[in-house]
Amino acid sequence: MQELERTVADLARRVGALEDELAIHRQIVRYGLAVDVGDADGAAAVFTEDTVYDVDGPLLMRGRDGVRDMVRGPRHQAMLPNCAHQIGPAVVELSGERATAIGYSRVYLNRDGGIGIYRVSFNRWELERRGGEWLIARRTTRLVGHAEARAVFRPETD
Amino acid sequence: MQELERTVADLARRVGALEDELAIHRQIVRYGLAVDVGDADGAAAVFTEDTVYDVDGPLLMRGRDGVRDMVRGPRHQAMLPNCAHQIGPAVVELSGERATAIGYSRVYLNRDGGIGIYRVSFNRWELERRGGEWLIARRTTRLVGHAEARAVFRPETD
């Protein structure tokens, strides 16, 4: 009986890890779904209140308000409704109440009837579980070819 | 003992939800794998018998036969073997025997030796579990920038 209880406890831990991994994939993807319909609150909701979202260095958003301001700002509004922000593939690594995902993102734009690639980026998402929900505490994005892009994938070695 | 039984029953429900989510991702992706090799039956098999597959409004396929006809039709045949229909990222939401996925799709074409983007789209897949299998009962696709694309991701608010 004790062995069965241990087996069940071990299974519960493994199931929790699977749920975490899928929840993190959903959460990083949801950002794109939200910004592409101009949903500033939805985009902000995948981040922690005190998040830092760093795009190539110059565009540094702080907190959910920083994300909301970017979505409502002139640069993003000029892309609507012609943009598609697609996240992944990414690899998730869990570490208790924290997790890291590294992977790619792409932005497409429909301009003058043709669809082109606006950005392809390397990303690192640092997530925390708060109130039972995985939230992005920091997202670092660098354009492919950017001098700091390599360090996004390999922070410990660069 | 009763508590252990309850724990195991709860785990079984959670494992079922994980299996459903992965099965749905596989099923929506398989459509692309099938149409890119001209497999009309394989493409039709991911839909329900009475499916509706709506591409931008004008191209409205009804039932598996509608999907088969499209795959065998002149427009799709002219793209073979030079097309790649790639699905995702998408976010799945389960609701008992039904589920919804929202996300992106892209079609690439190899033309004159160069590979270009033919389409980037917003999608909503409405799925039902029938006979133990998740099938697409309705797929709504709109080109990025299409006037109805936003409503594909946020049907309740538009």
Added chain:
Amino acid sequence: MQELERTVADLARRVGALEDELAIHRQIVRYGLAVDVGDADGAAAVFTEDTVYDVDGPLLMRGRDGVRDMVRGPRHQAMLPNCAHQIGPAVVELSGERATAIGYSRVYLNRDGGIGIYRVSFNRWELERRGGEWLIARRTTRLVGHAEARAVFRPETD
């Protein structure tokens, strides 16, 4: 009690299958993350020691050393740091200690300040579990439109 034990054993099998599917997705994606930072050992580590990695036929890599040589070779080095190798979507099929994944890959290049598509490919990954880890024993890649691309997705029928 015996029934509960059977239920738990069945759950353990299902959880193992879910873990396998996610582990295989991570492993095929990691290849891209590694080659894009020039990590020859990381790229080689996702393959078996005696792997075969076949790109369009002419580029045939044998063993982890073959993969390392390609990453360190002039052609790949000339693409760094401006390339992004993105894997997926893919569908995984498990068969005991072996598994197959079929799906897409894309390579993007940042050239002269603009980001273009360098390759879009059809892939089949044949994996084996060795020492508790899923490794790629064979990867077959064909450019979209290549005469052999269809057979990558449907080897049994072509």
